[in-house]
Amino acid sequence: KNALYPIGEIGDTALIDSVLPFVDHEDFRIRSQAIRTVGKIGDSTKVKVLLEHIGDPVELVRIRTADALGRIKSPLAVLDLISLLNDEFFTVRFTAAHALKEIGSPAVDRLIRWINYRPGLIIDILGAIGKEIKGEGKKKIADAISPYASDPDPVVRRKAREALFKINIQSFLTPHQLLDY
Template identity: 25%
Template sequence: MRRSNVIAIIGALVLLFGMTTSAGADETRTKFDSLFVIASSGGVQFREMVEPAKDSIAAMGEDVAPWLIDKFTTKSARERWTIIHVLKRIGSPAVPYLVRALKRSDGLVVQRVCWALGDIADSAAVDPLIDVRHHSRWQVRDQAIGALGKIGAYRAEPVVIEALTDSIGQVRKAAAVSCGKLTADDGIARLVHLLGDDFYGARMSAMESLLKLDTTFVVVALSDSIASDNNFVGDLACRIMGQLGTPRCIATLLVQTHADSPSRRAHAATALIHMTSQNAESVCSFLSMREPDRLARLKMTSALNAVINEQ
């Protein structure tokens, strides 16, 4: 065969291959777009088609990850949820694409990428997430710190603990939650301080996380802070101690039943009633007898009823 003919045949093959590849890519994209319309549809009449469509997109694999990420600019909440769900189903293969997207200038996309990385929970995302911990947009910091907790990134503990003092309540909340997930005992002191936070999400999340940390250290920290001028610290300390139920907790709570504030006395008393479930009736009876505030007494009898109902 003449050399010119060979070149012509190869050229034609390359052209044909190129056209086929291009047509294939177009076909894949069309299929993706079509499935995405169904996966993100909201009508009740299409409800049964939604999950299979999401599965079908996920089955297309990591190739569709960049398209999904590009769609993160959507204004539709339904589409946003669809993207998250599909990325989660694709899982780790999508992570490199998501990590690259953390460098995008659109903060809205970055925060949603952090969210997806947290849901996928692949440790390959830890360092990139740490890198955005000081992002100017608080929503990014919120999602990144939360994602580190979901991933279980123990080496990110210092970053998470540092975020407990962020200027934005939502970020402090995310840090408190992640401290619990990472069992970050080094954060106990700051978490106790967070019990008095202005933002209820941070305050209550700190309470829940402290219940997951080393009981001995937590009780010491709570006992030291229970007389804080910030009533939330003491009130929540009572609630935590009521659940931890150690002897030191009881001793501390008993002291609090003498507090000036009827609210504090009630917090301490109800905690004691809950933790002494076998003797709850007598404990309640005694504490009620000497309690001058009728509403505090009602809180105690309510606690007793709750204990009895649970039994």
């Protein structure tokens, strides 16, 4: 386990093959460190290897998998990361949300399709992505979030308004909504 850490810090893709046998190790500590190392190396050809561990029974392994996928920023991981937004552990959900923010623009269309799945959390993710992108992508995000600015759930309503404010699209709020904000 300790030998895997410096390999990740070096970040040389030539070392990736020495790490891969440990990704499936029976000891979750070794498995999670190997997954973390693959993410730190950032080899996008190993996304499928990481995706095999998205449903690992150990929370730490799922966290490290989501983190690694976020570091690699592969659009192939978007649906699997969205599925982790419903994980029983907050830490896994938080890491998956962060990974989706890291992937950014390539995740937008799928996040919009799944916005009803976990509206508050997905609105937060879309708001963070929208803050970083320009043009049509920003408008697409605002169009998806704006109906939630009038949601009956006060938490969802607040998150939608905050996200629209964050991405600087206040024009989607009605004057009444602006007064409430």
